[in-house]
Amino acid sequence: xxxxxxxxxxxxxxxxxxxxxxxxxxxxxxxxxxxxxxxxxxxxxxxxxxxxxxxxxxxxxxxxxxxxxxxxxxxxxxxxxxxxxxxxxxxxxxxxxxxxxxxxxxxxxxxxxxxxxxxxxxxxxxxxxxxxxxxxxxxxxxxxxxxxxxxxxxxxxxxxxxxxxxxxxxxxxxxxxxxxxxxxxxxxxxxxxxxxxxxxxxxxxxxxxxxxxxxxxxxxxxxxxxxxxxxxxxxxxxxxxxxxxxxxxxxxxxxxxxxxxxxxxxxxxxxxxxxxxxxxxxxxxxxxxxxxxxxxxxxxxxxxxxxxxxxxxxxxxxxxxxxxxxxxxxxxxxxxxxxxxxxxxxxxxxxxxxxxxxxxxxxxxxxxxxxxxxxxxxxxxxxxxxxxxxxxxxxxxxxxxxxxxxxxxxxxxxxxxxxxxxxxxxxxxxxxxxxxxxxxxxxxxxxxxxxxxxxxxxxxxxxx
Numbered sequence: 001x002x003x004x005x006x007x008x009x010x011x012x013x014x015x016x017x018x019x020x021x022x023x024x025x026x027x028x029x030x031x032x033x034x035x036x037x038x039x040x041x042x043x044x045x046x047x048x049x050x051x052x053x054x055x056x057x058x059x060x061x062x063x064x065x066x067x068x069x070x071x072x073x074x075x076x077x078x079x080x081x082x083x084x085x086x087x088x089x090x091x092x093x094x095x096x097x098x099x100x101x102x103x104x105x106x107x108x109x110x111x112x113x114x115x116x117x118x119x120x121x122x123x124x125x126x127x128x129x130x131x132x133x134x135x136x137x138x139x140x141x142x143x144x145x146x147x148x149x150x151x152x153x154x155x156x157x158x159x160x161x162x163x164x165x166x167x168x169x170x171x172x173x174x175x176x177x178x179x180x181x182x183x184x185x186x187x188x189x190x191x192x193x194x195x196x197x198x199x200x201x202x203x204x205x206x207x208x209x210x211x212x213x214x215x216x217x218x219x220x221x222x223x224x225x226x227x228x229x230x231x232x233x234x235x236x237x238x239x240x241x242x243x244x245x246x247x248x249x250x251x252x253x254x255x256x257x258x259x260x261x262x263x264x265x266x267x268x269x270x271x272x273x274x275x276x277x278x279x280x281x282x283x284x285x286x287x288x289x290x291x292x293x294x295x296x297x298x299x300x301x302x303x304x305x306x307x308x309x310x311x312x313x314x315x316x317x318x319x320x321x322x323x324x325x326x327x328x329x330x331x332x333x334x335x336x337x338x339x340x341x342x343x344x345x346x347x348x349x350x351x352x353x354x355x356x357x358x359x360x361x362x363x364x365x366x367x368x369x370x371x372x373x374x375x376x377x378x379x380x381x382x383x384x385x386x387x388x389x390x391x392x393x394x395x396x397x398x399x400x401x402x403x404x405x406x407x408x409x410x411x412x413x414x415x416x417x418x419x420x421x422x423x424x425x426x427x428x429x430x431x432x433x434x435x436x437x438x439x440x441x442x443x444x445x446x447x448x449x450x451x452x453x454x455x456x457x458x459x460x461x462x463x464x
Contacts, residue, residue, distance in 0.1 A: 003110045004033050006073060007096070014067065015039035016076040016086050018058065019048045022146050022167075023077060025156035026103055029144070031056055032158055040066045040086060064089040071095055075103050078172035079395065101174035104144065104166060108178055111142065111164035115295055116178045118168040118209055119186025120202075121341050122288050125280070125315045126186060127167050129292040131157070133309030137301045139163045147316030147335075163299075168209065170202065171195060175209045182298050183213045184291055185221040185231065189340050190375075194367045203227040213237040220294040222287060223247040240298060242290040249290050249297070254283075260351035262286055266293060266306075274303055276310050281320055282348025289313075318453065320345060320445075324460035328440030330354070331456040337364040337449035339375035345445065346382035354443035357382065360430055360455055362389040362448035366396045369406045377413025383445075386414050386421040387430050392450025427455050434459060 006013070015027050018039025024047045031037045031054060038057040041048060048058045059066045064085040067074070074090045074097045081087075090097050098106075108114045117127045124147040132151065134141040141163035143149075144156050168175035168183070171192045188199075188206055196202040207230060210219050215236040223241040225231065232239055241247035251264040252272070260281040266273040278289060289310055296306045318335040325331060336345045342361070349357050359380060363369045369376065369391055380386050388411045390404050400406050407423060414421035424430040434444065446456040 010072040012036045013073045014071045101177045105177040112162035114164040114180045115182045116168035116180035117184040120189040122186045123167045126288040129313040132313040136309035137305035179212045181217045218298040240294045242294045256351040284344040326459040327438040329438040329442040331444045333446045333453045339379035342379040350382040355441040356384040358385045359383040360387040360446045362452035363391045364449040
C-alpha cells in the first residue's frame with residue numbers, strides 16, 4: 001500500500017526536469033514508494049547519475065520520444081513551458097499531467113503532522129533547522145527540501161512516521177496547493193515580480209496560503225512580517241508569532257563569538273526557556289531558529305530536543321558554506337540572490353573578525369536585477385570590496401542594449417553608495433584580481449544563485 005497515492009492504475013511516472021534539486025528528491029521518494037520512475041533533463045549531472053544508479057531511467061534532453069506508451073503520469077516544474085515537446089505529446093496522448101507543487105500536495109495528504117515553510121527568504125535553512133529538531137526528538141520525519149543538507153547527505157529523507165517537513169515555494173502560486181497542519185511564513189518581500197506583478201499581489205498569495213491551514217492547525221509567522229495584519233486577517237487557525245519581544249518566541253541577550261556564531265536565551269513571552277548557541281551566523285538565522293522553536297512548540301516537542309536540534313543544525317549547502325582558504329583568505333559561498341539576503345549574509349560576516357570582506361556577486365536573472373536595481377546597489381554596505389560578475393541569465397535573455405549592461409549599471413550604483421566595486425568580465429578576470437589582491441585574514445564570499453561558487457572552488461584548488 002502506497003503512503004503516496006497518485007491514483008488508481010498509476011504505476012509508471014515520468015518527470016520533466018528530473019535533475020533539479022527538488023524534482024530529483026521527489027522522484028526518489030516515488031521510486032522508494034514502489035513506482036517505476038523515469039525522467040528527462042537538458043543536461044546530465046551528478047544528480048542524474050545518482051538517480052540512474054538507483055534504477056531510475058534518465059533521458060537526456062527534452063524529446064517527445066521520451067513519453068513512451070507505458071507512462072501513466074507526467075510531472076513537471078512550473079518553469080517548464082507549455083510548448084515543451086514532452087508536455088505536448090503527453091497532452092495528445094491524454095496522459096495525466098501535474099506540476100511539482102501538486103505532487104507535493106498529494107504527498108502531504110498522507111501525513112497527519114505536515115509542516116510547510118513559506119517565505120521569500122530563508123525557506124531552505126528554516127526547513128533544515130525544523131528537520132534537525134524533529135530528528136533530535138526522534139520523530140522520524142519525511143523531509144523534502146530545496147537544498148543539500150549535510151546531516152541527511154541528501155535533499156530529502158523518507159521517514160516512517162506521520163511527520164512531514166517541506167518547503168512551500170510561492171513562485172507561480174505553487175504553495176496554494178498545500179494544506180499543511182502547520183504553515184510557516186518567514187517574511188514577505190519584493191521578488192518574483194515577473195509573475196506577481198506587485199507586492200500587494202504577492203501578499204494576497206501568502207494570505208490565501210495561510211487560509212489553507214485548517215481550523216485545528218497553526219500558522220507560525222514573524223511578528224514583523226510586512227502586511228502581517230492583512231495576511232492574518234480572517235484566519236480560523238491558531239497563530240504563533242516569533243521574532244520580537246512582543247511575540248510568543250523571541251531571543252534575548254544575543255552575543256556573537258569571533259566567527260559570528262550567536263548565543264542567546266530563548267524566551268517564551270517573559271519566561272526564559274533555555275540558552276542556545278547556533279552553528280549558523282547572523283540575526284536572520286536567529287529568526288529562522290525562532291520559527292523552528294515555534295513549530296516545535298506547536299508539535300509539543302520537549303525543550304531538550306529543541307536545544308539539541310538547534311545546536312546541531314548547520315543549514316543547507318551554499319548558505320555561508322565554508323569552502324577553504326586561498327593565500328590565507330577564508331573562502332565561503334552563499335546562495336543569497338536578493339538584496340535582503342545579501343545584506344543579511346554580509347551583516348552576519350561583519351560579526352566576525354575578518355580584515356576585509358570581499359564579495360564576488362553574480363546576480364541571478366536580468367528581470368530580478370532590473371526590477372530591484374536600486375535595492376541591489378544599496379545592499380553591500382557591510383562589504384569592503386565588491387566584484388560584480390556578468391548576470392546569470394538562467395531562463396532569460398538580456399534586456400539591455402548589450403549583455404553586461406545591467407551588471408555594469410549595478411557596479412556604478414554600488415560605487416555611488418560609497419563602496420569599492422569593480423565589474424569583472426568573467427571568472428578568469430575575477431580570479432586574477434583575487435590572486436593579485438588577496439590578503440591573510442580577508443574573507444571572500446562568492447554569492448549568487450548561479451555558478452559563482454566555481455570561482456572560489458577554483459581558487460582553493462590551486463593550493464595557494
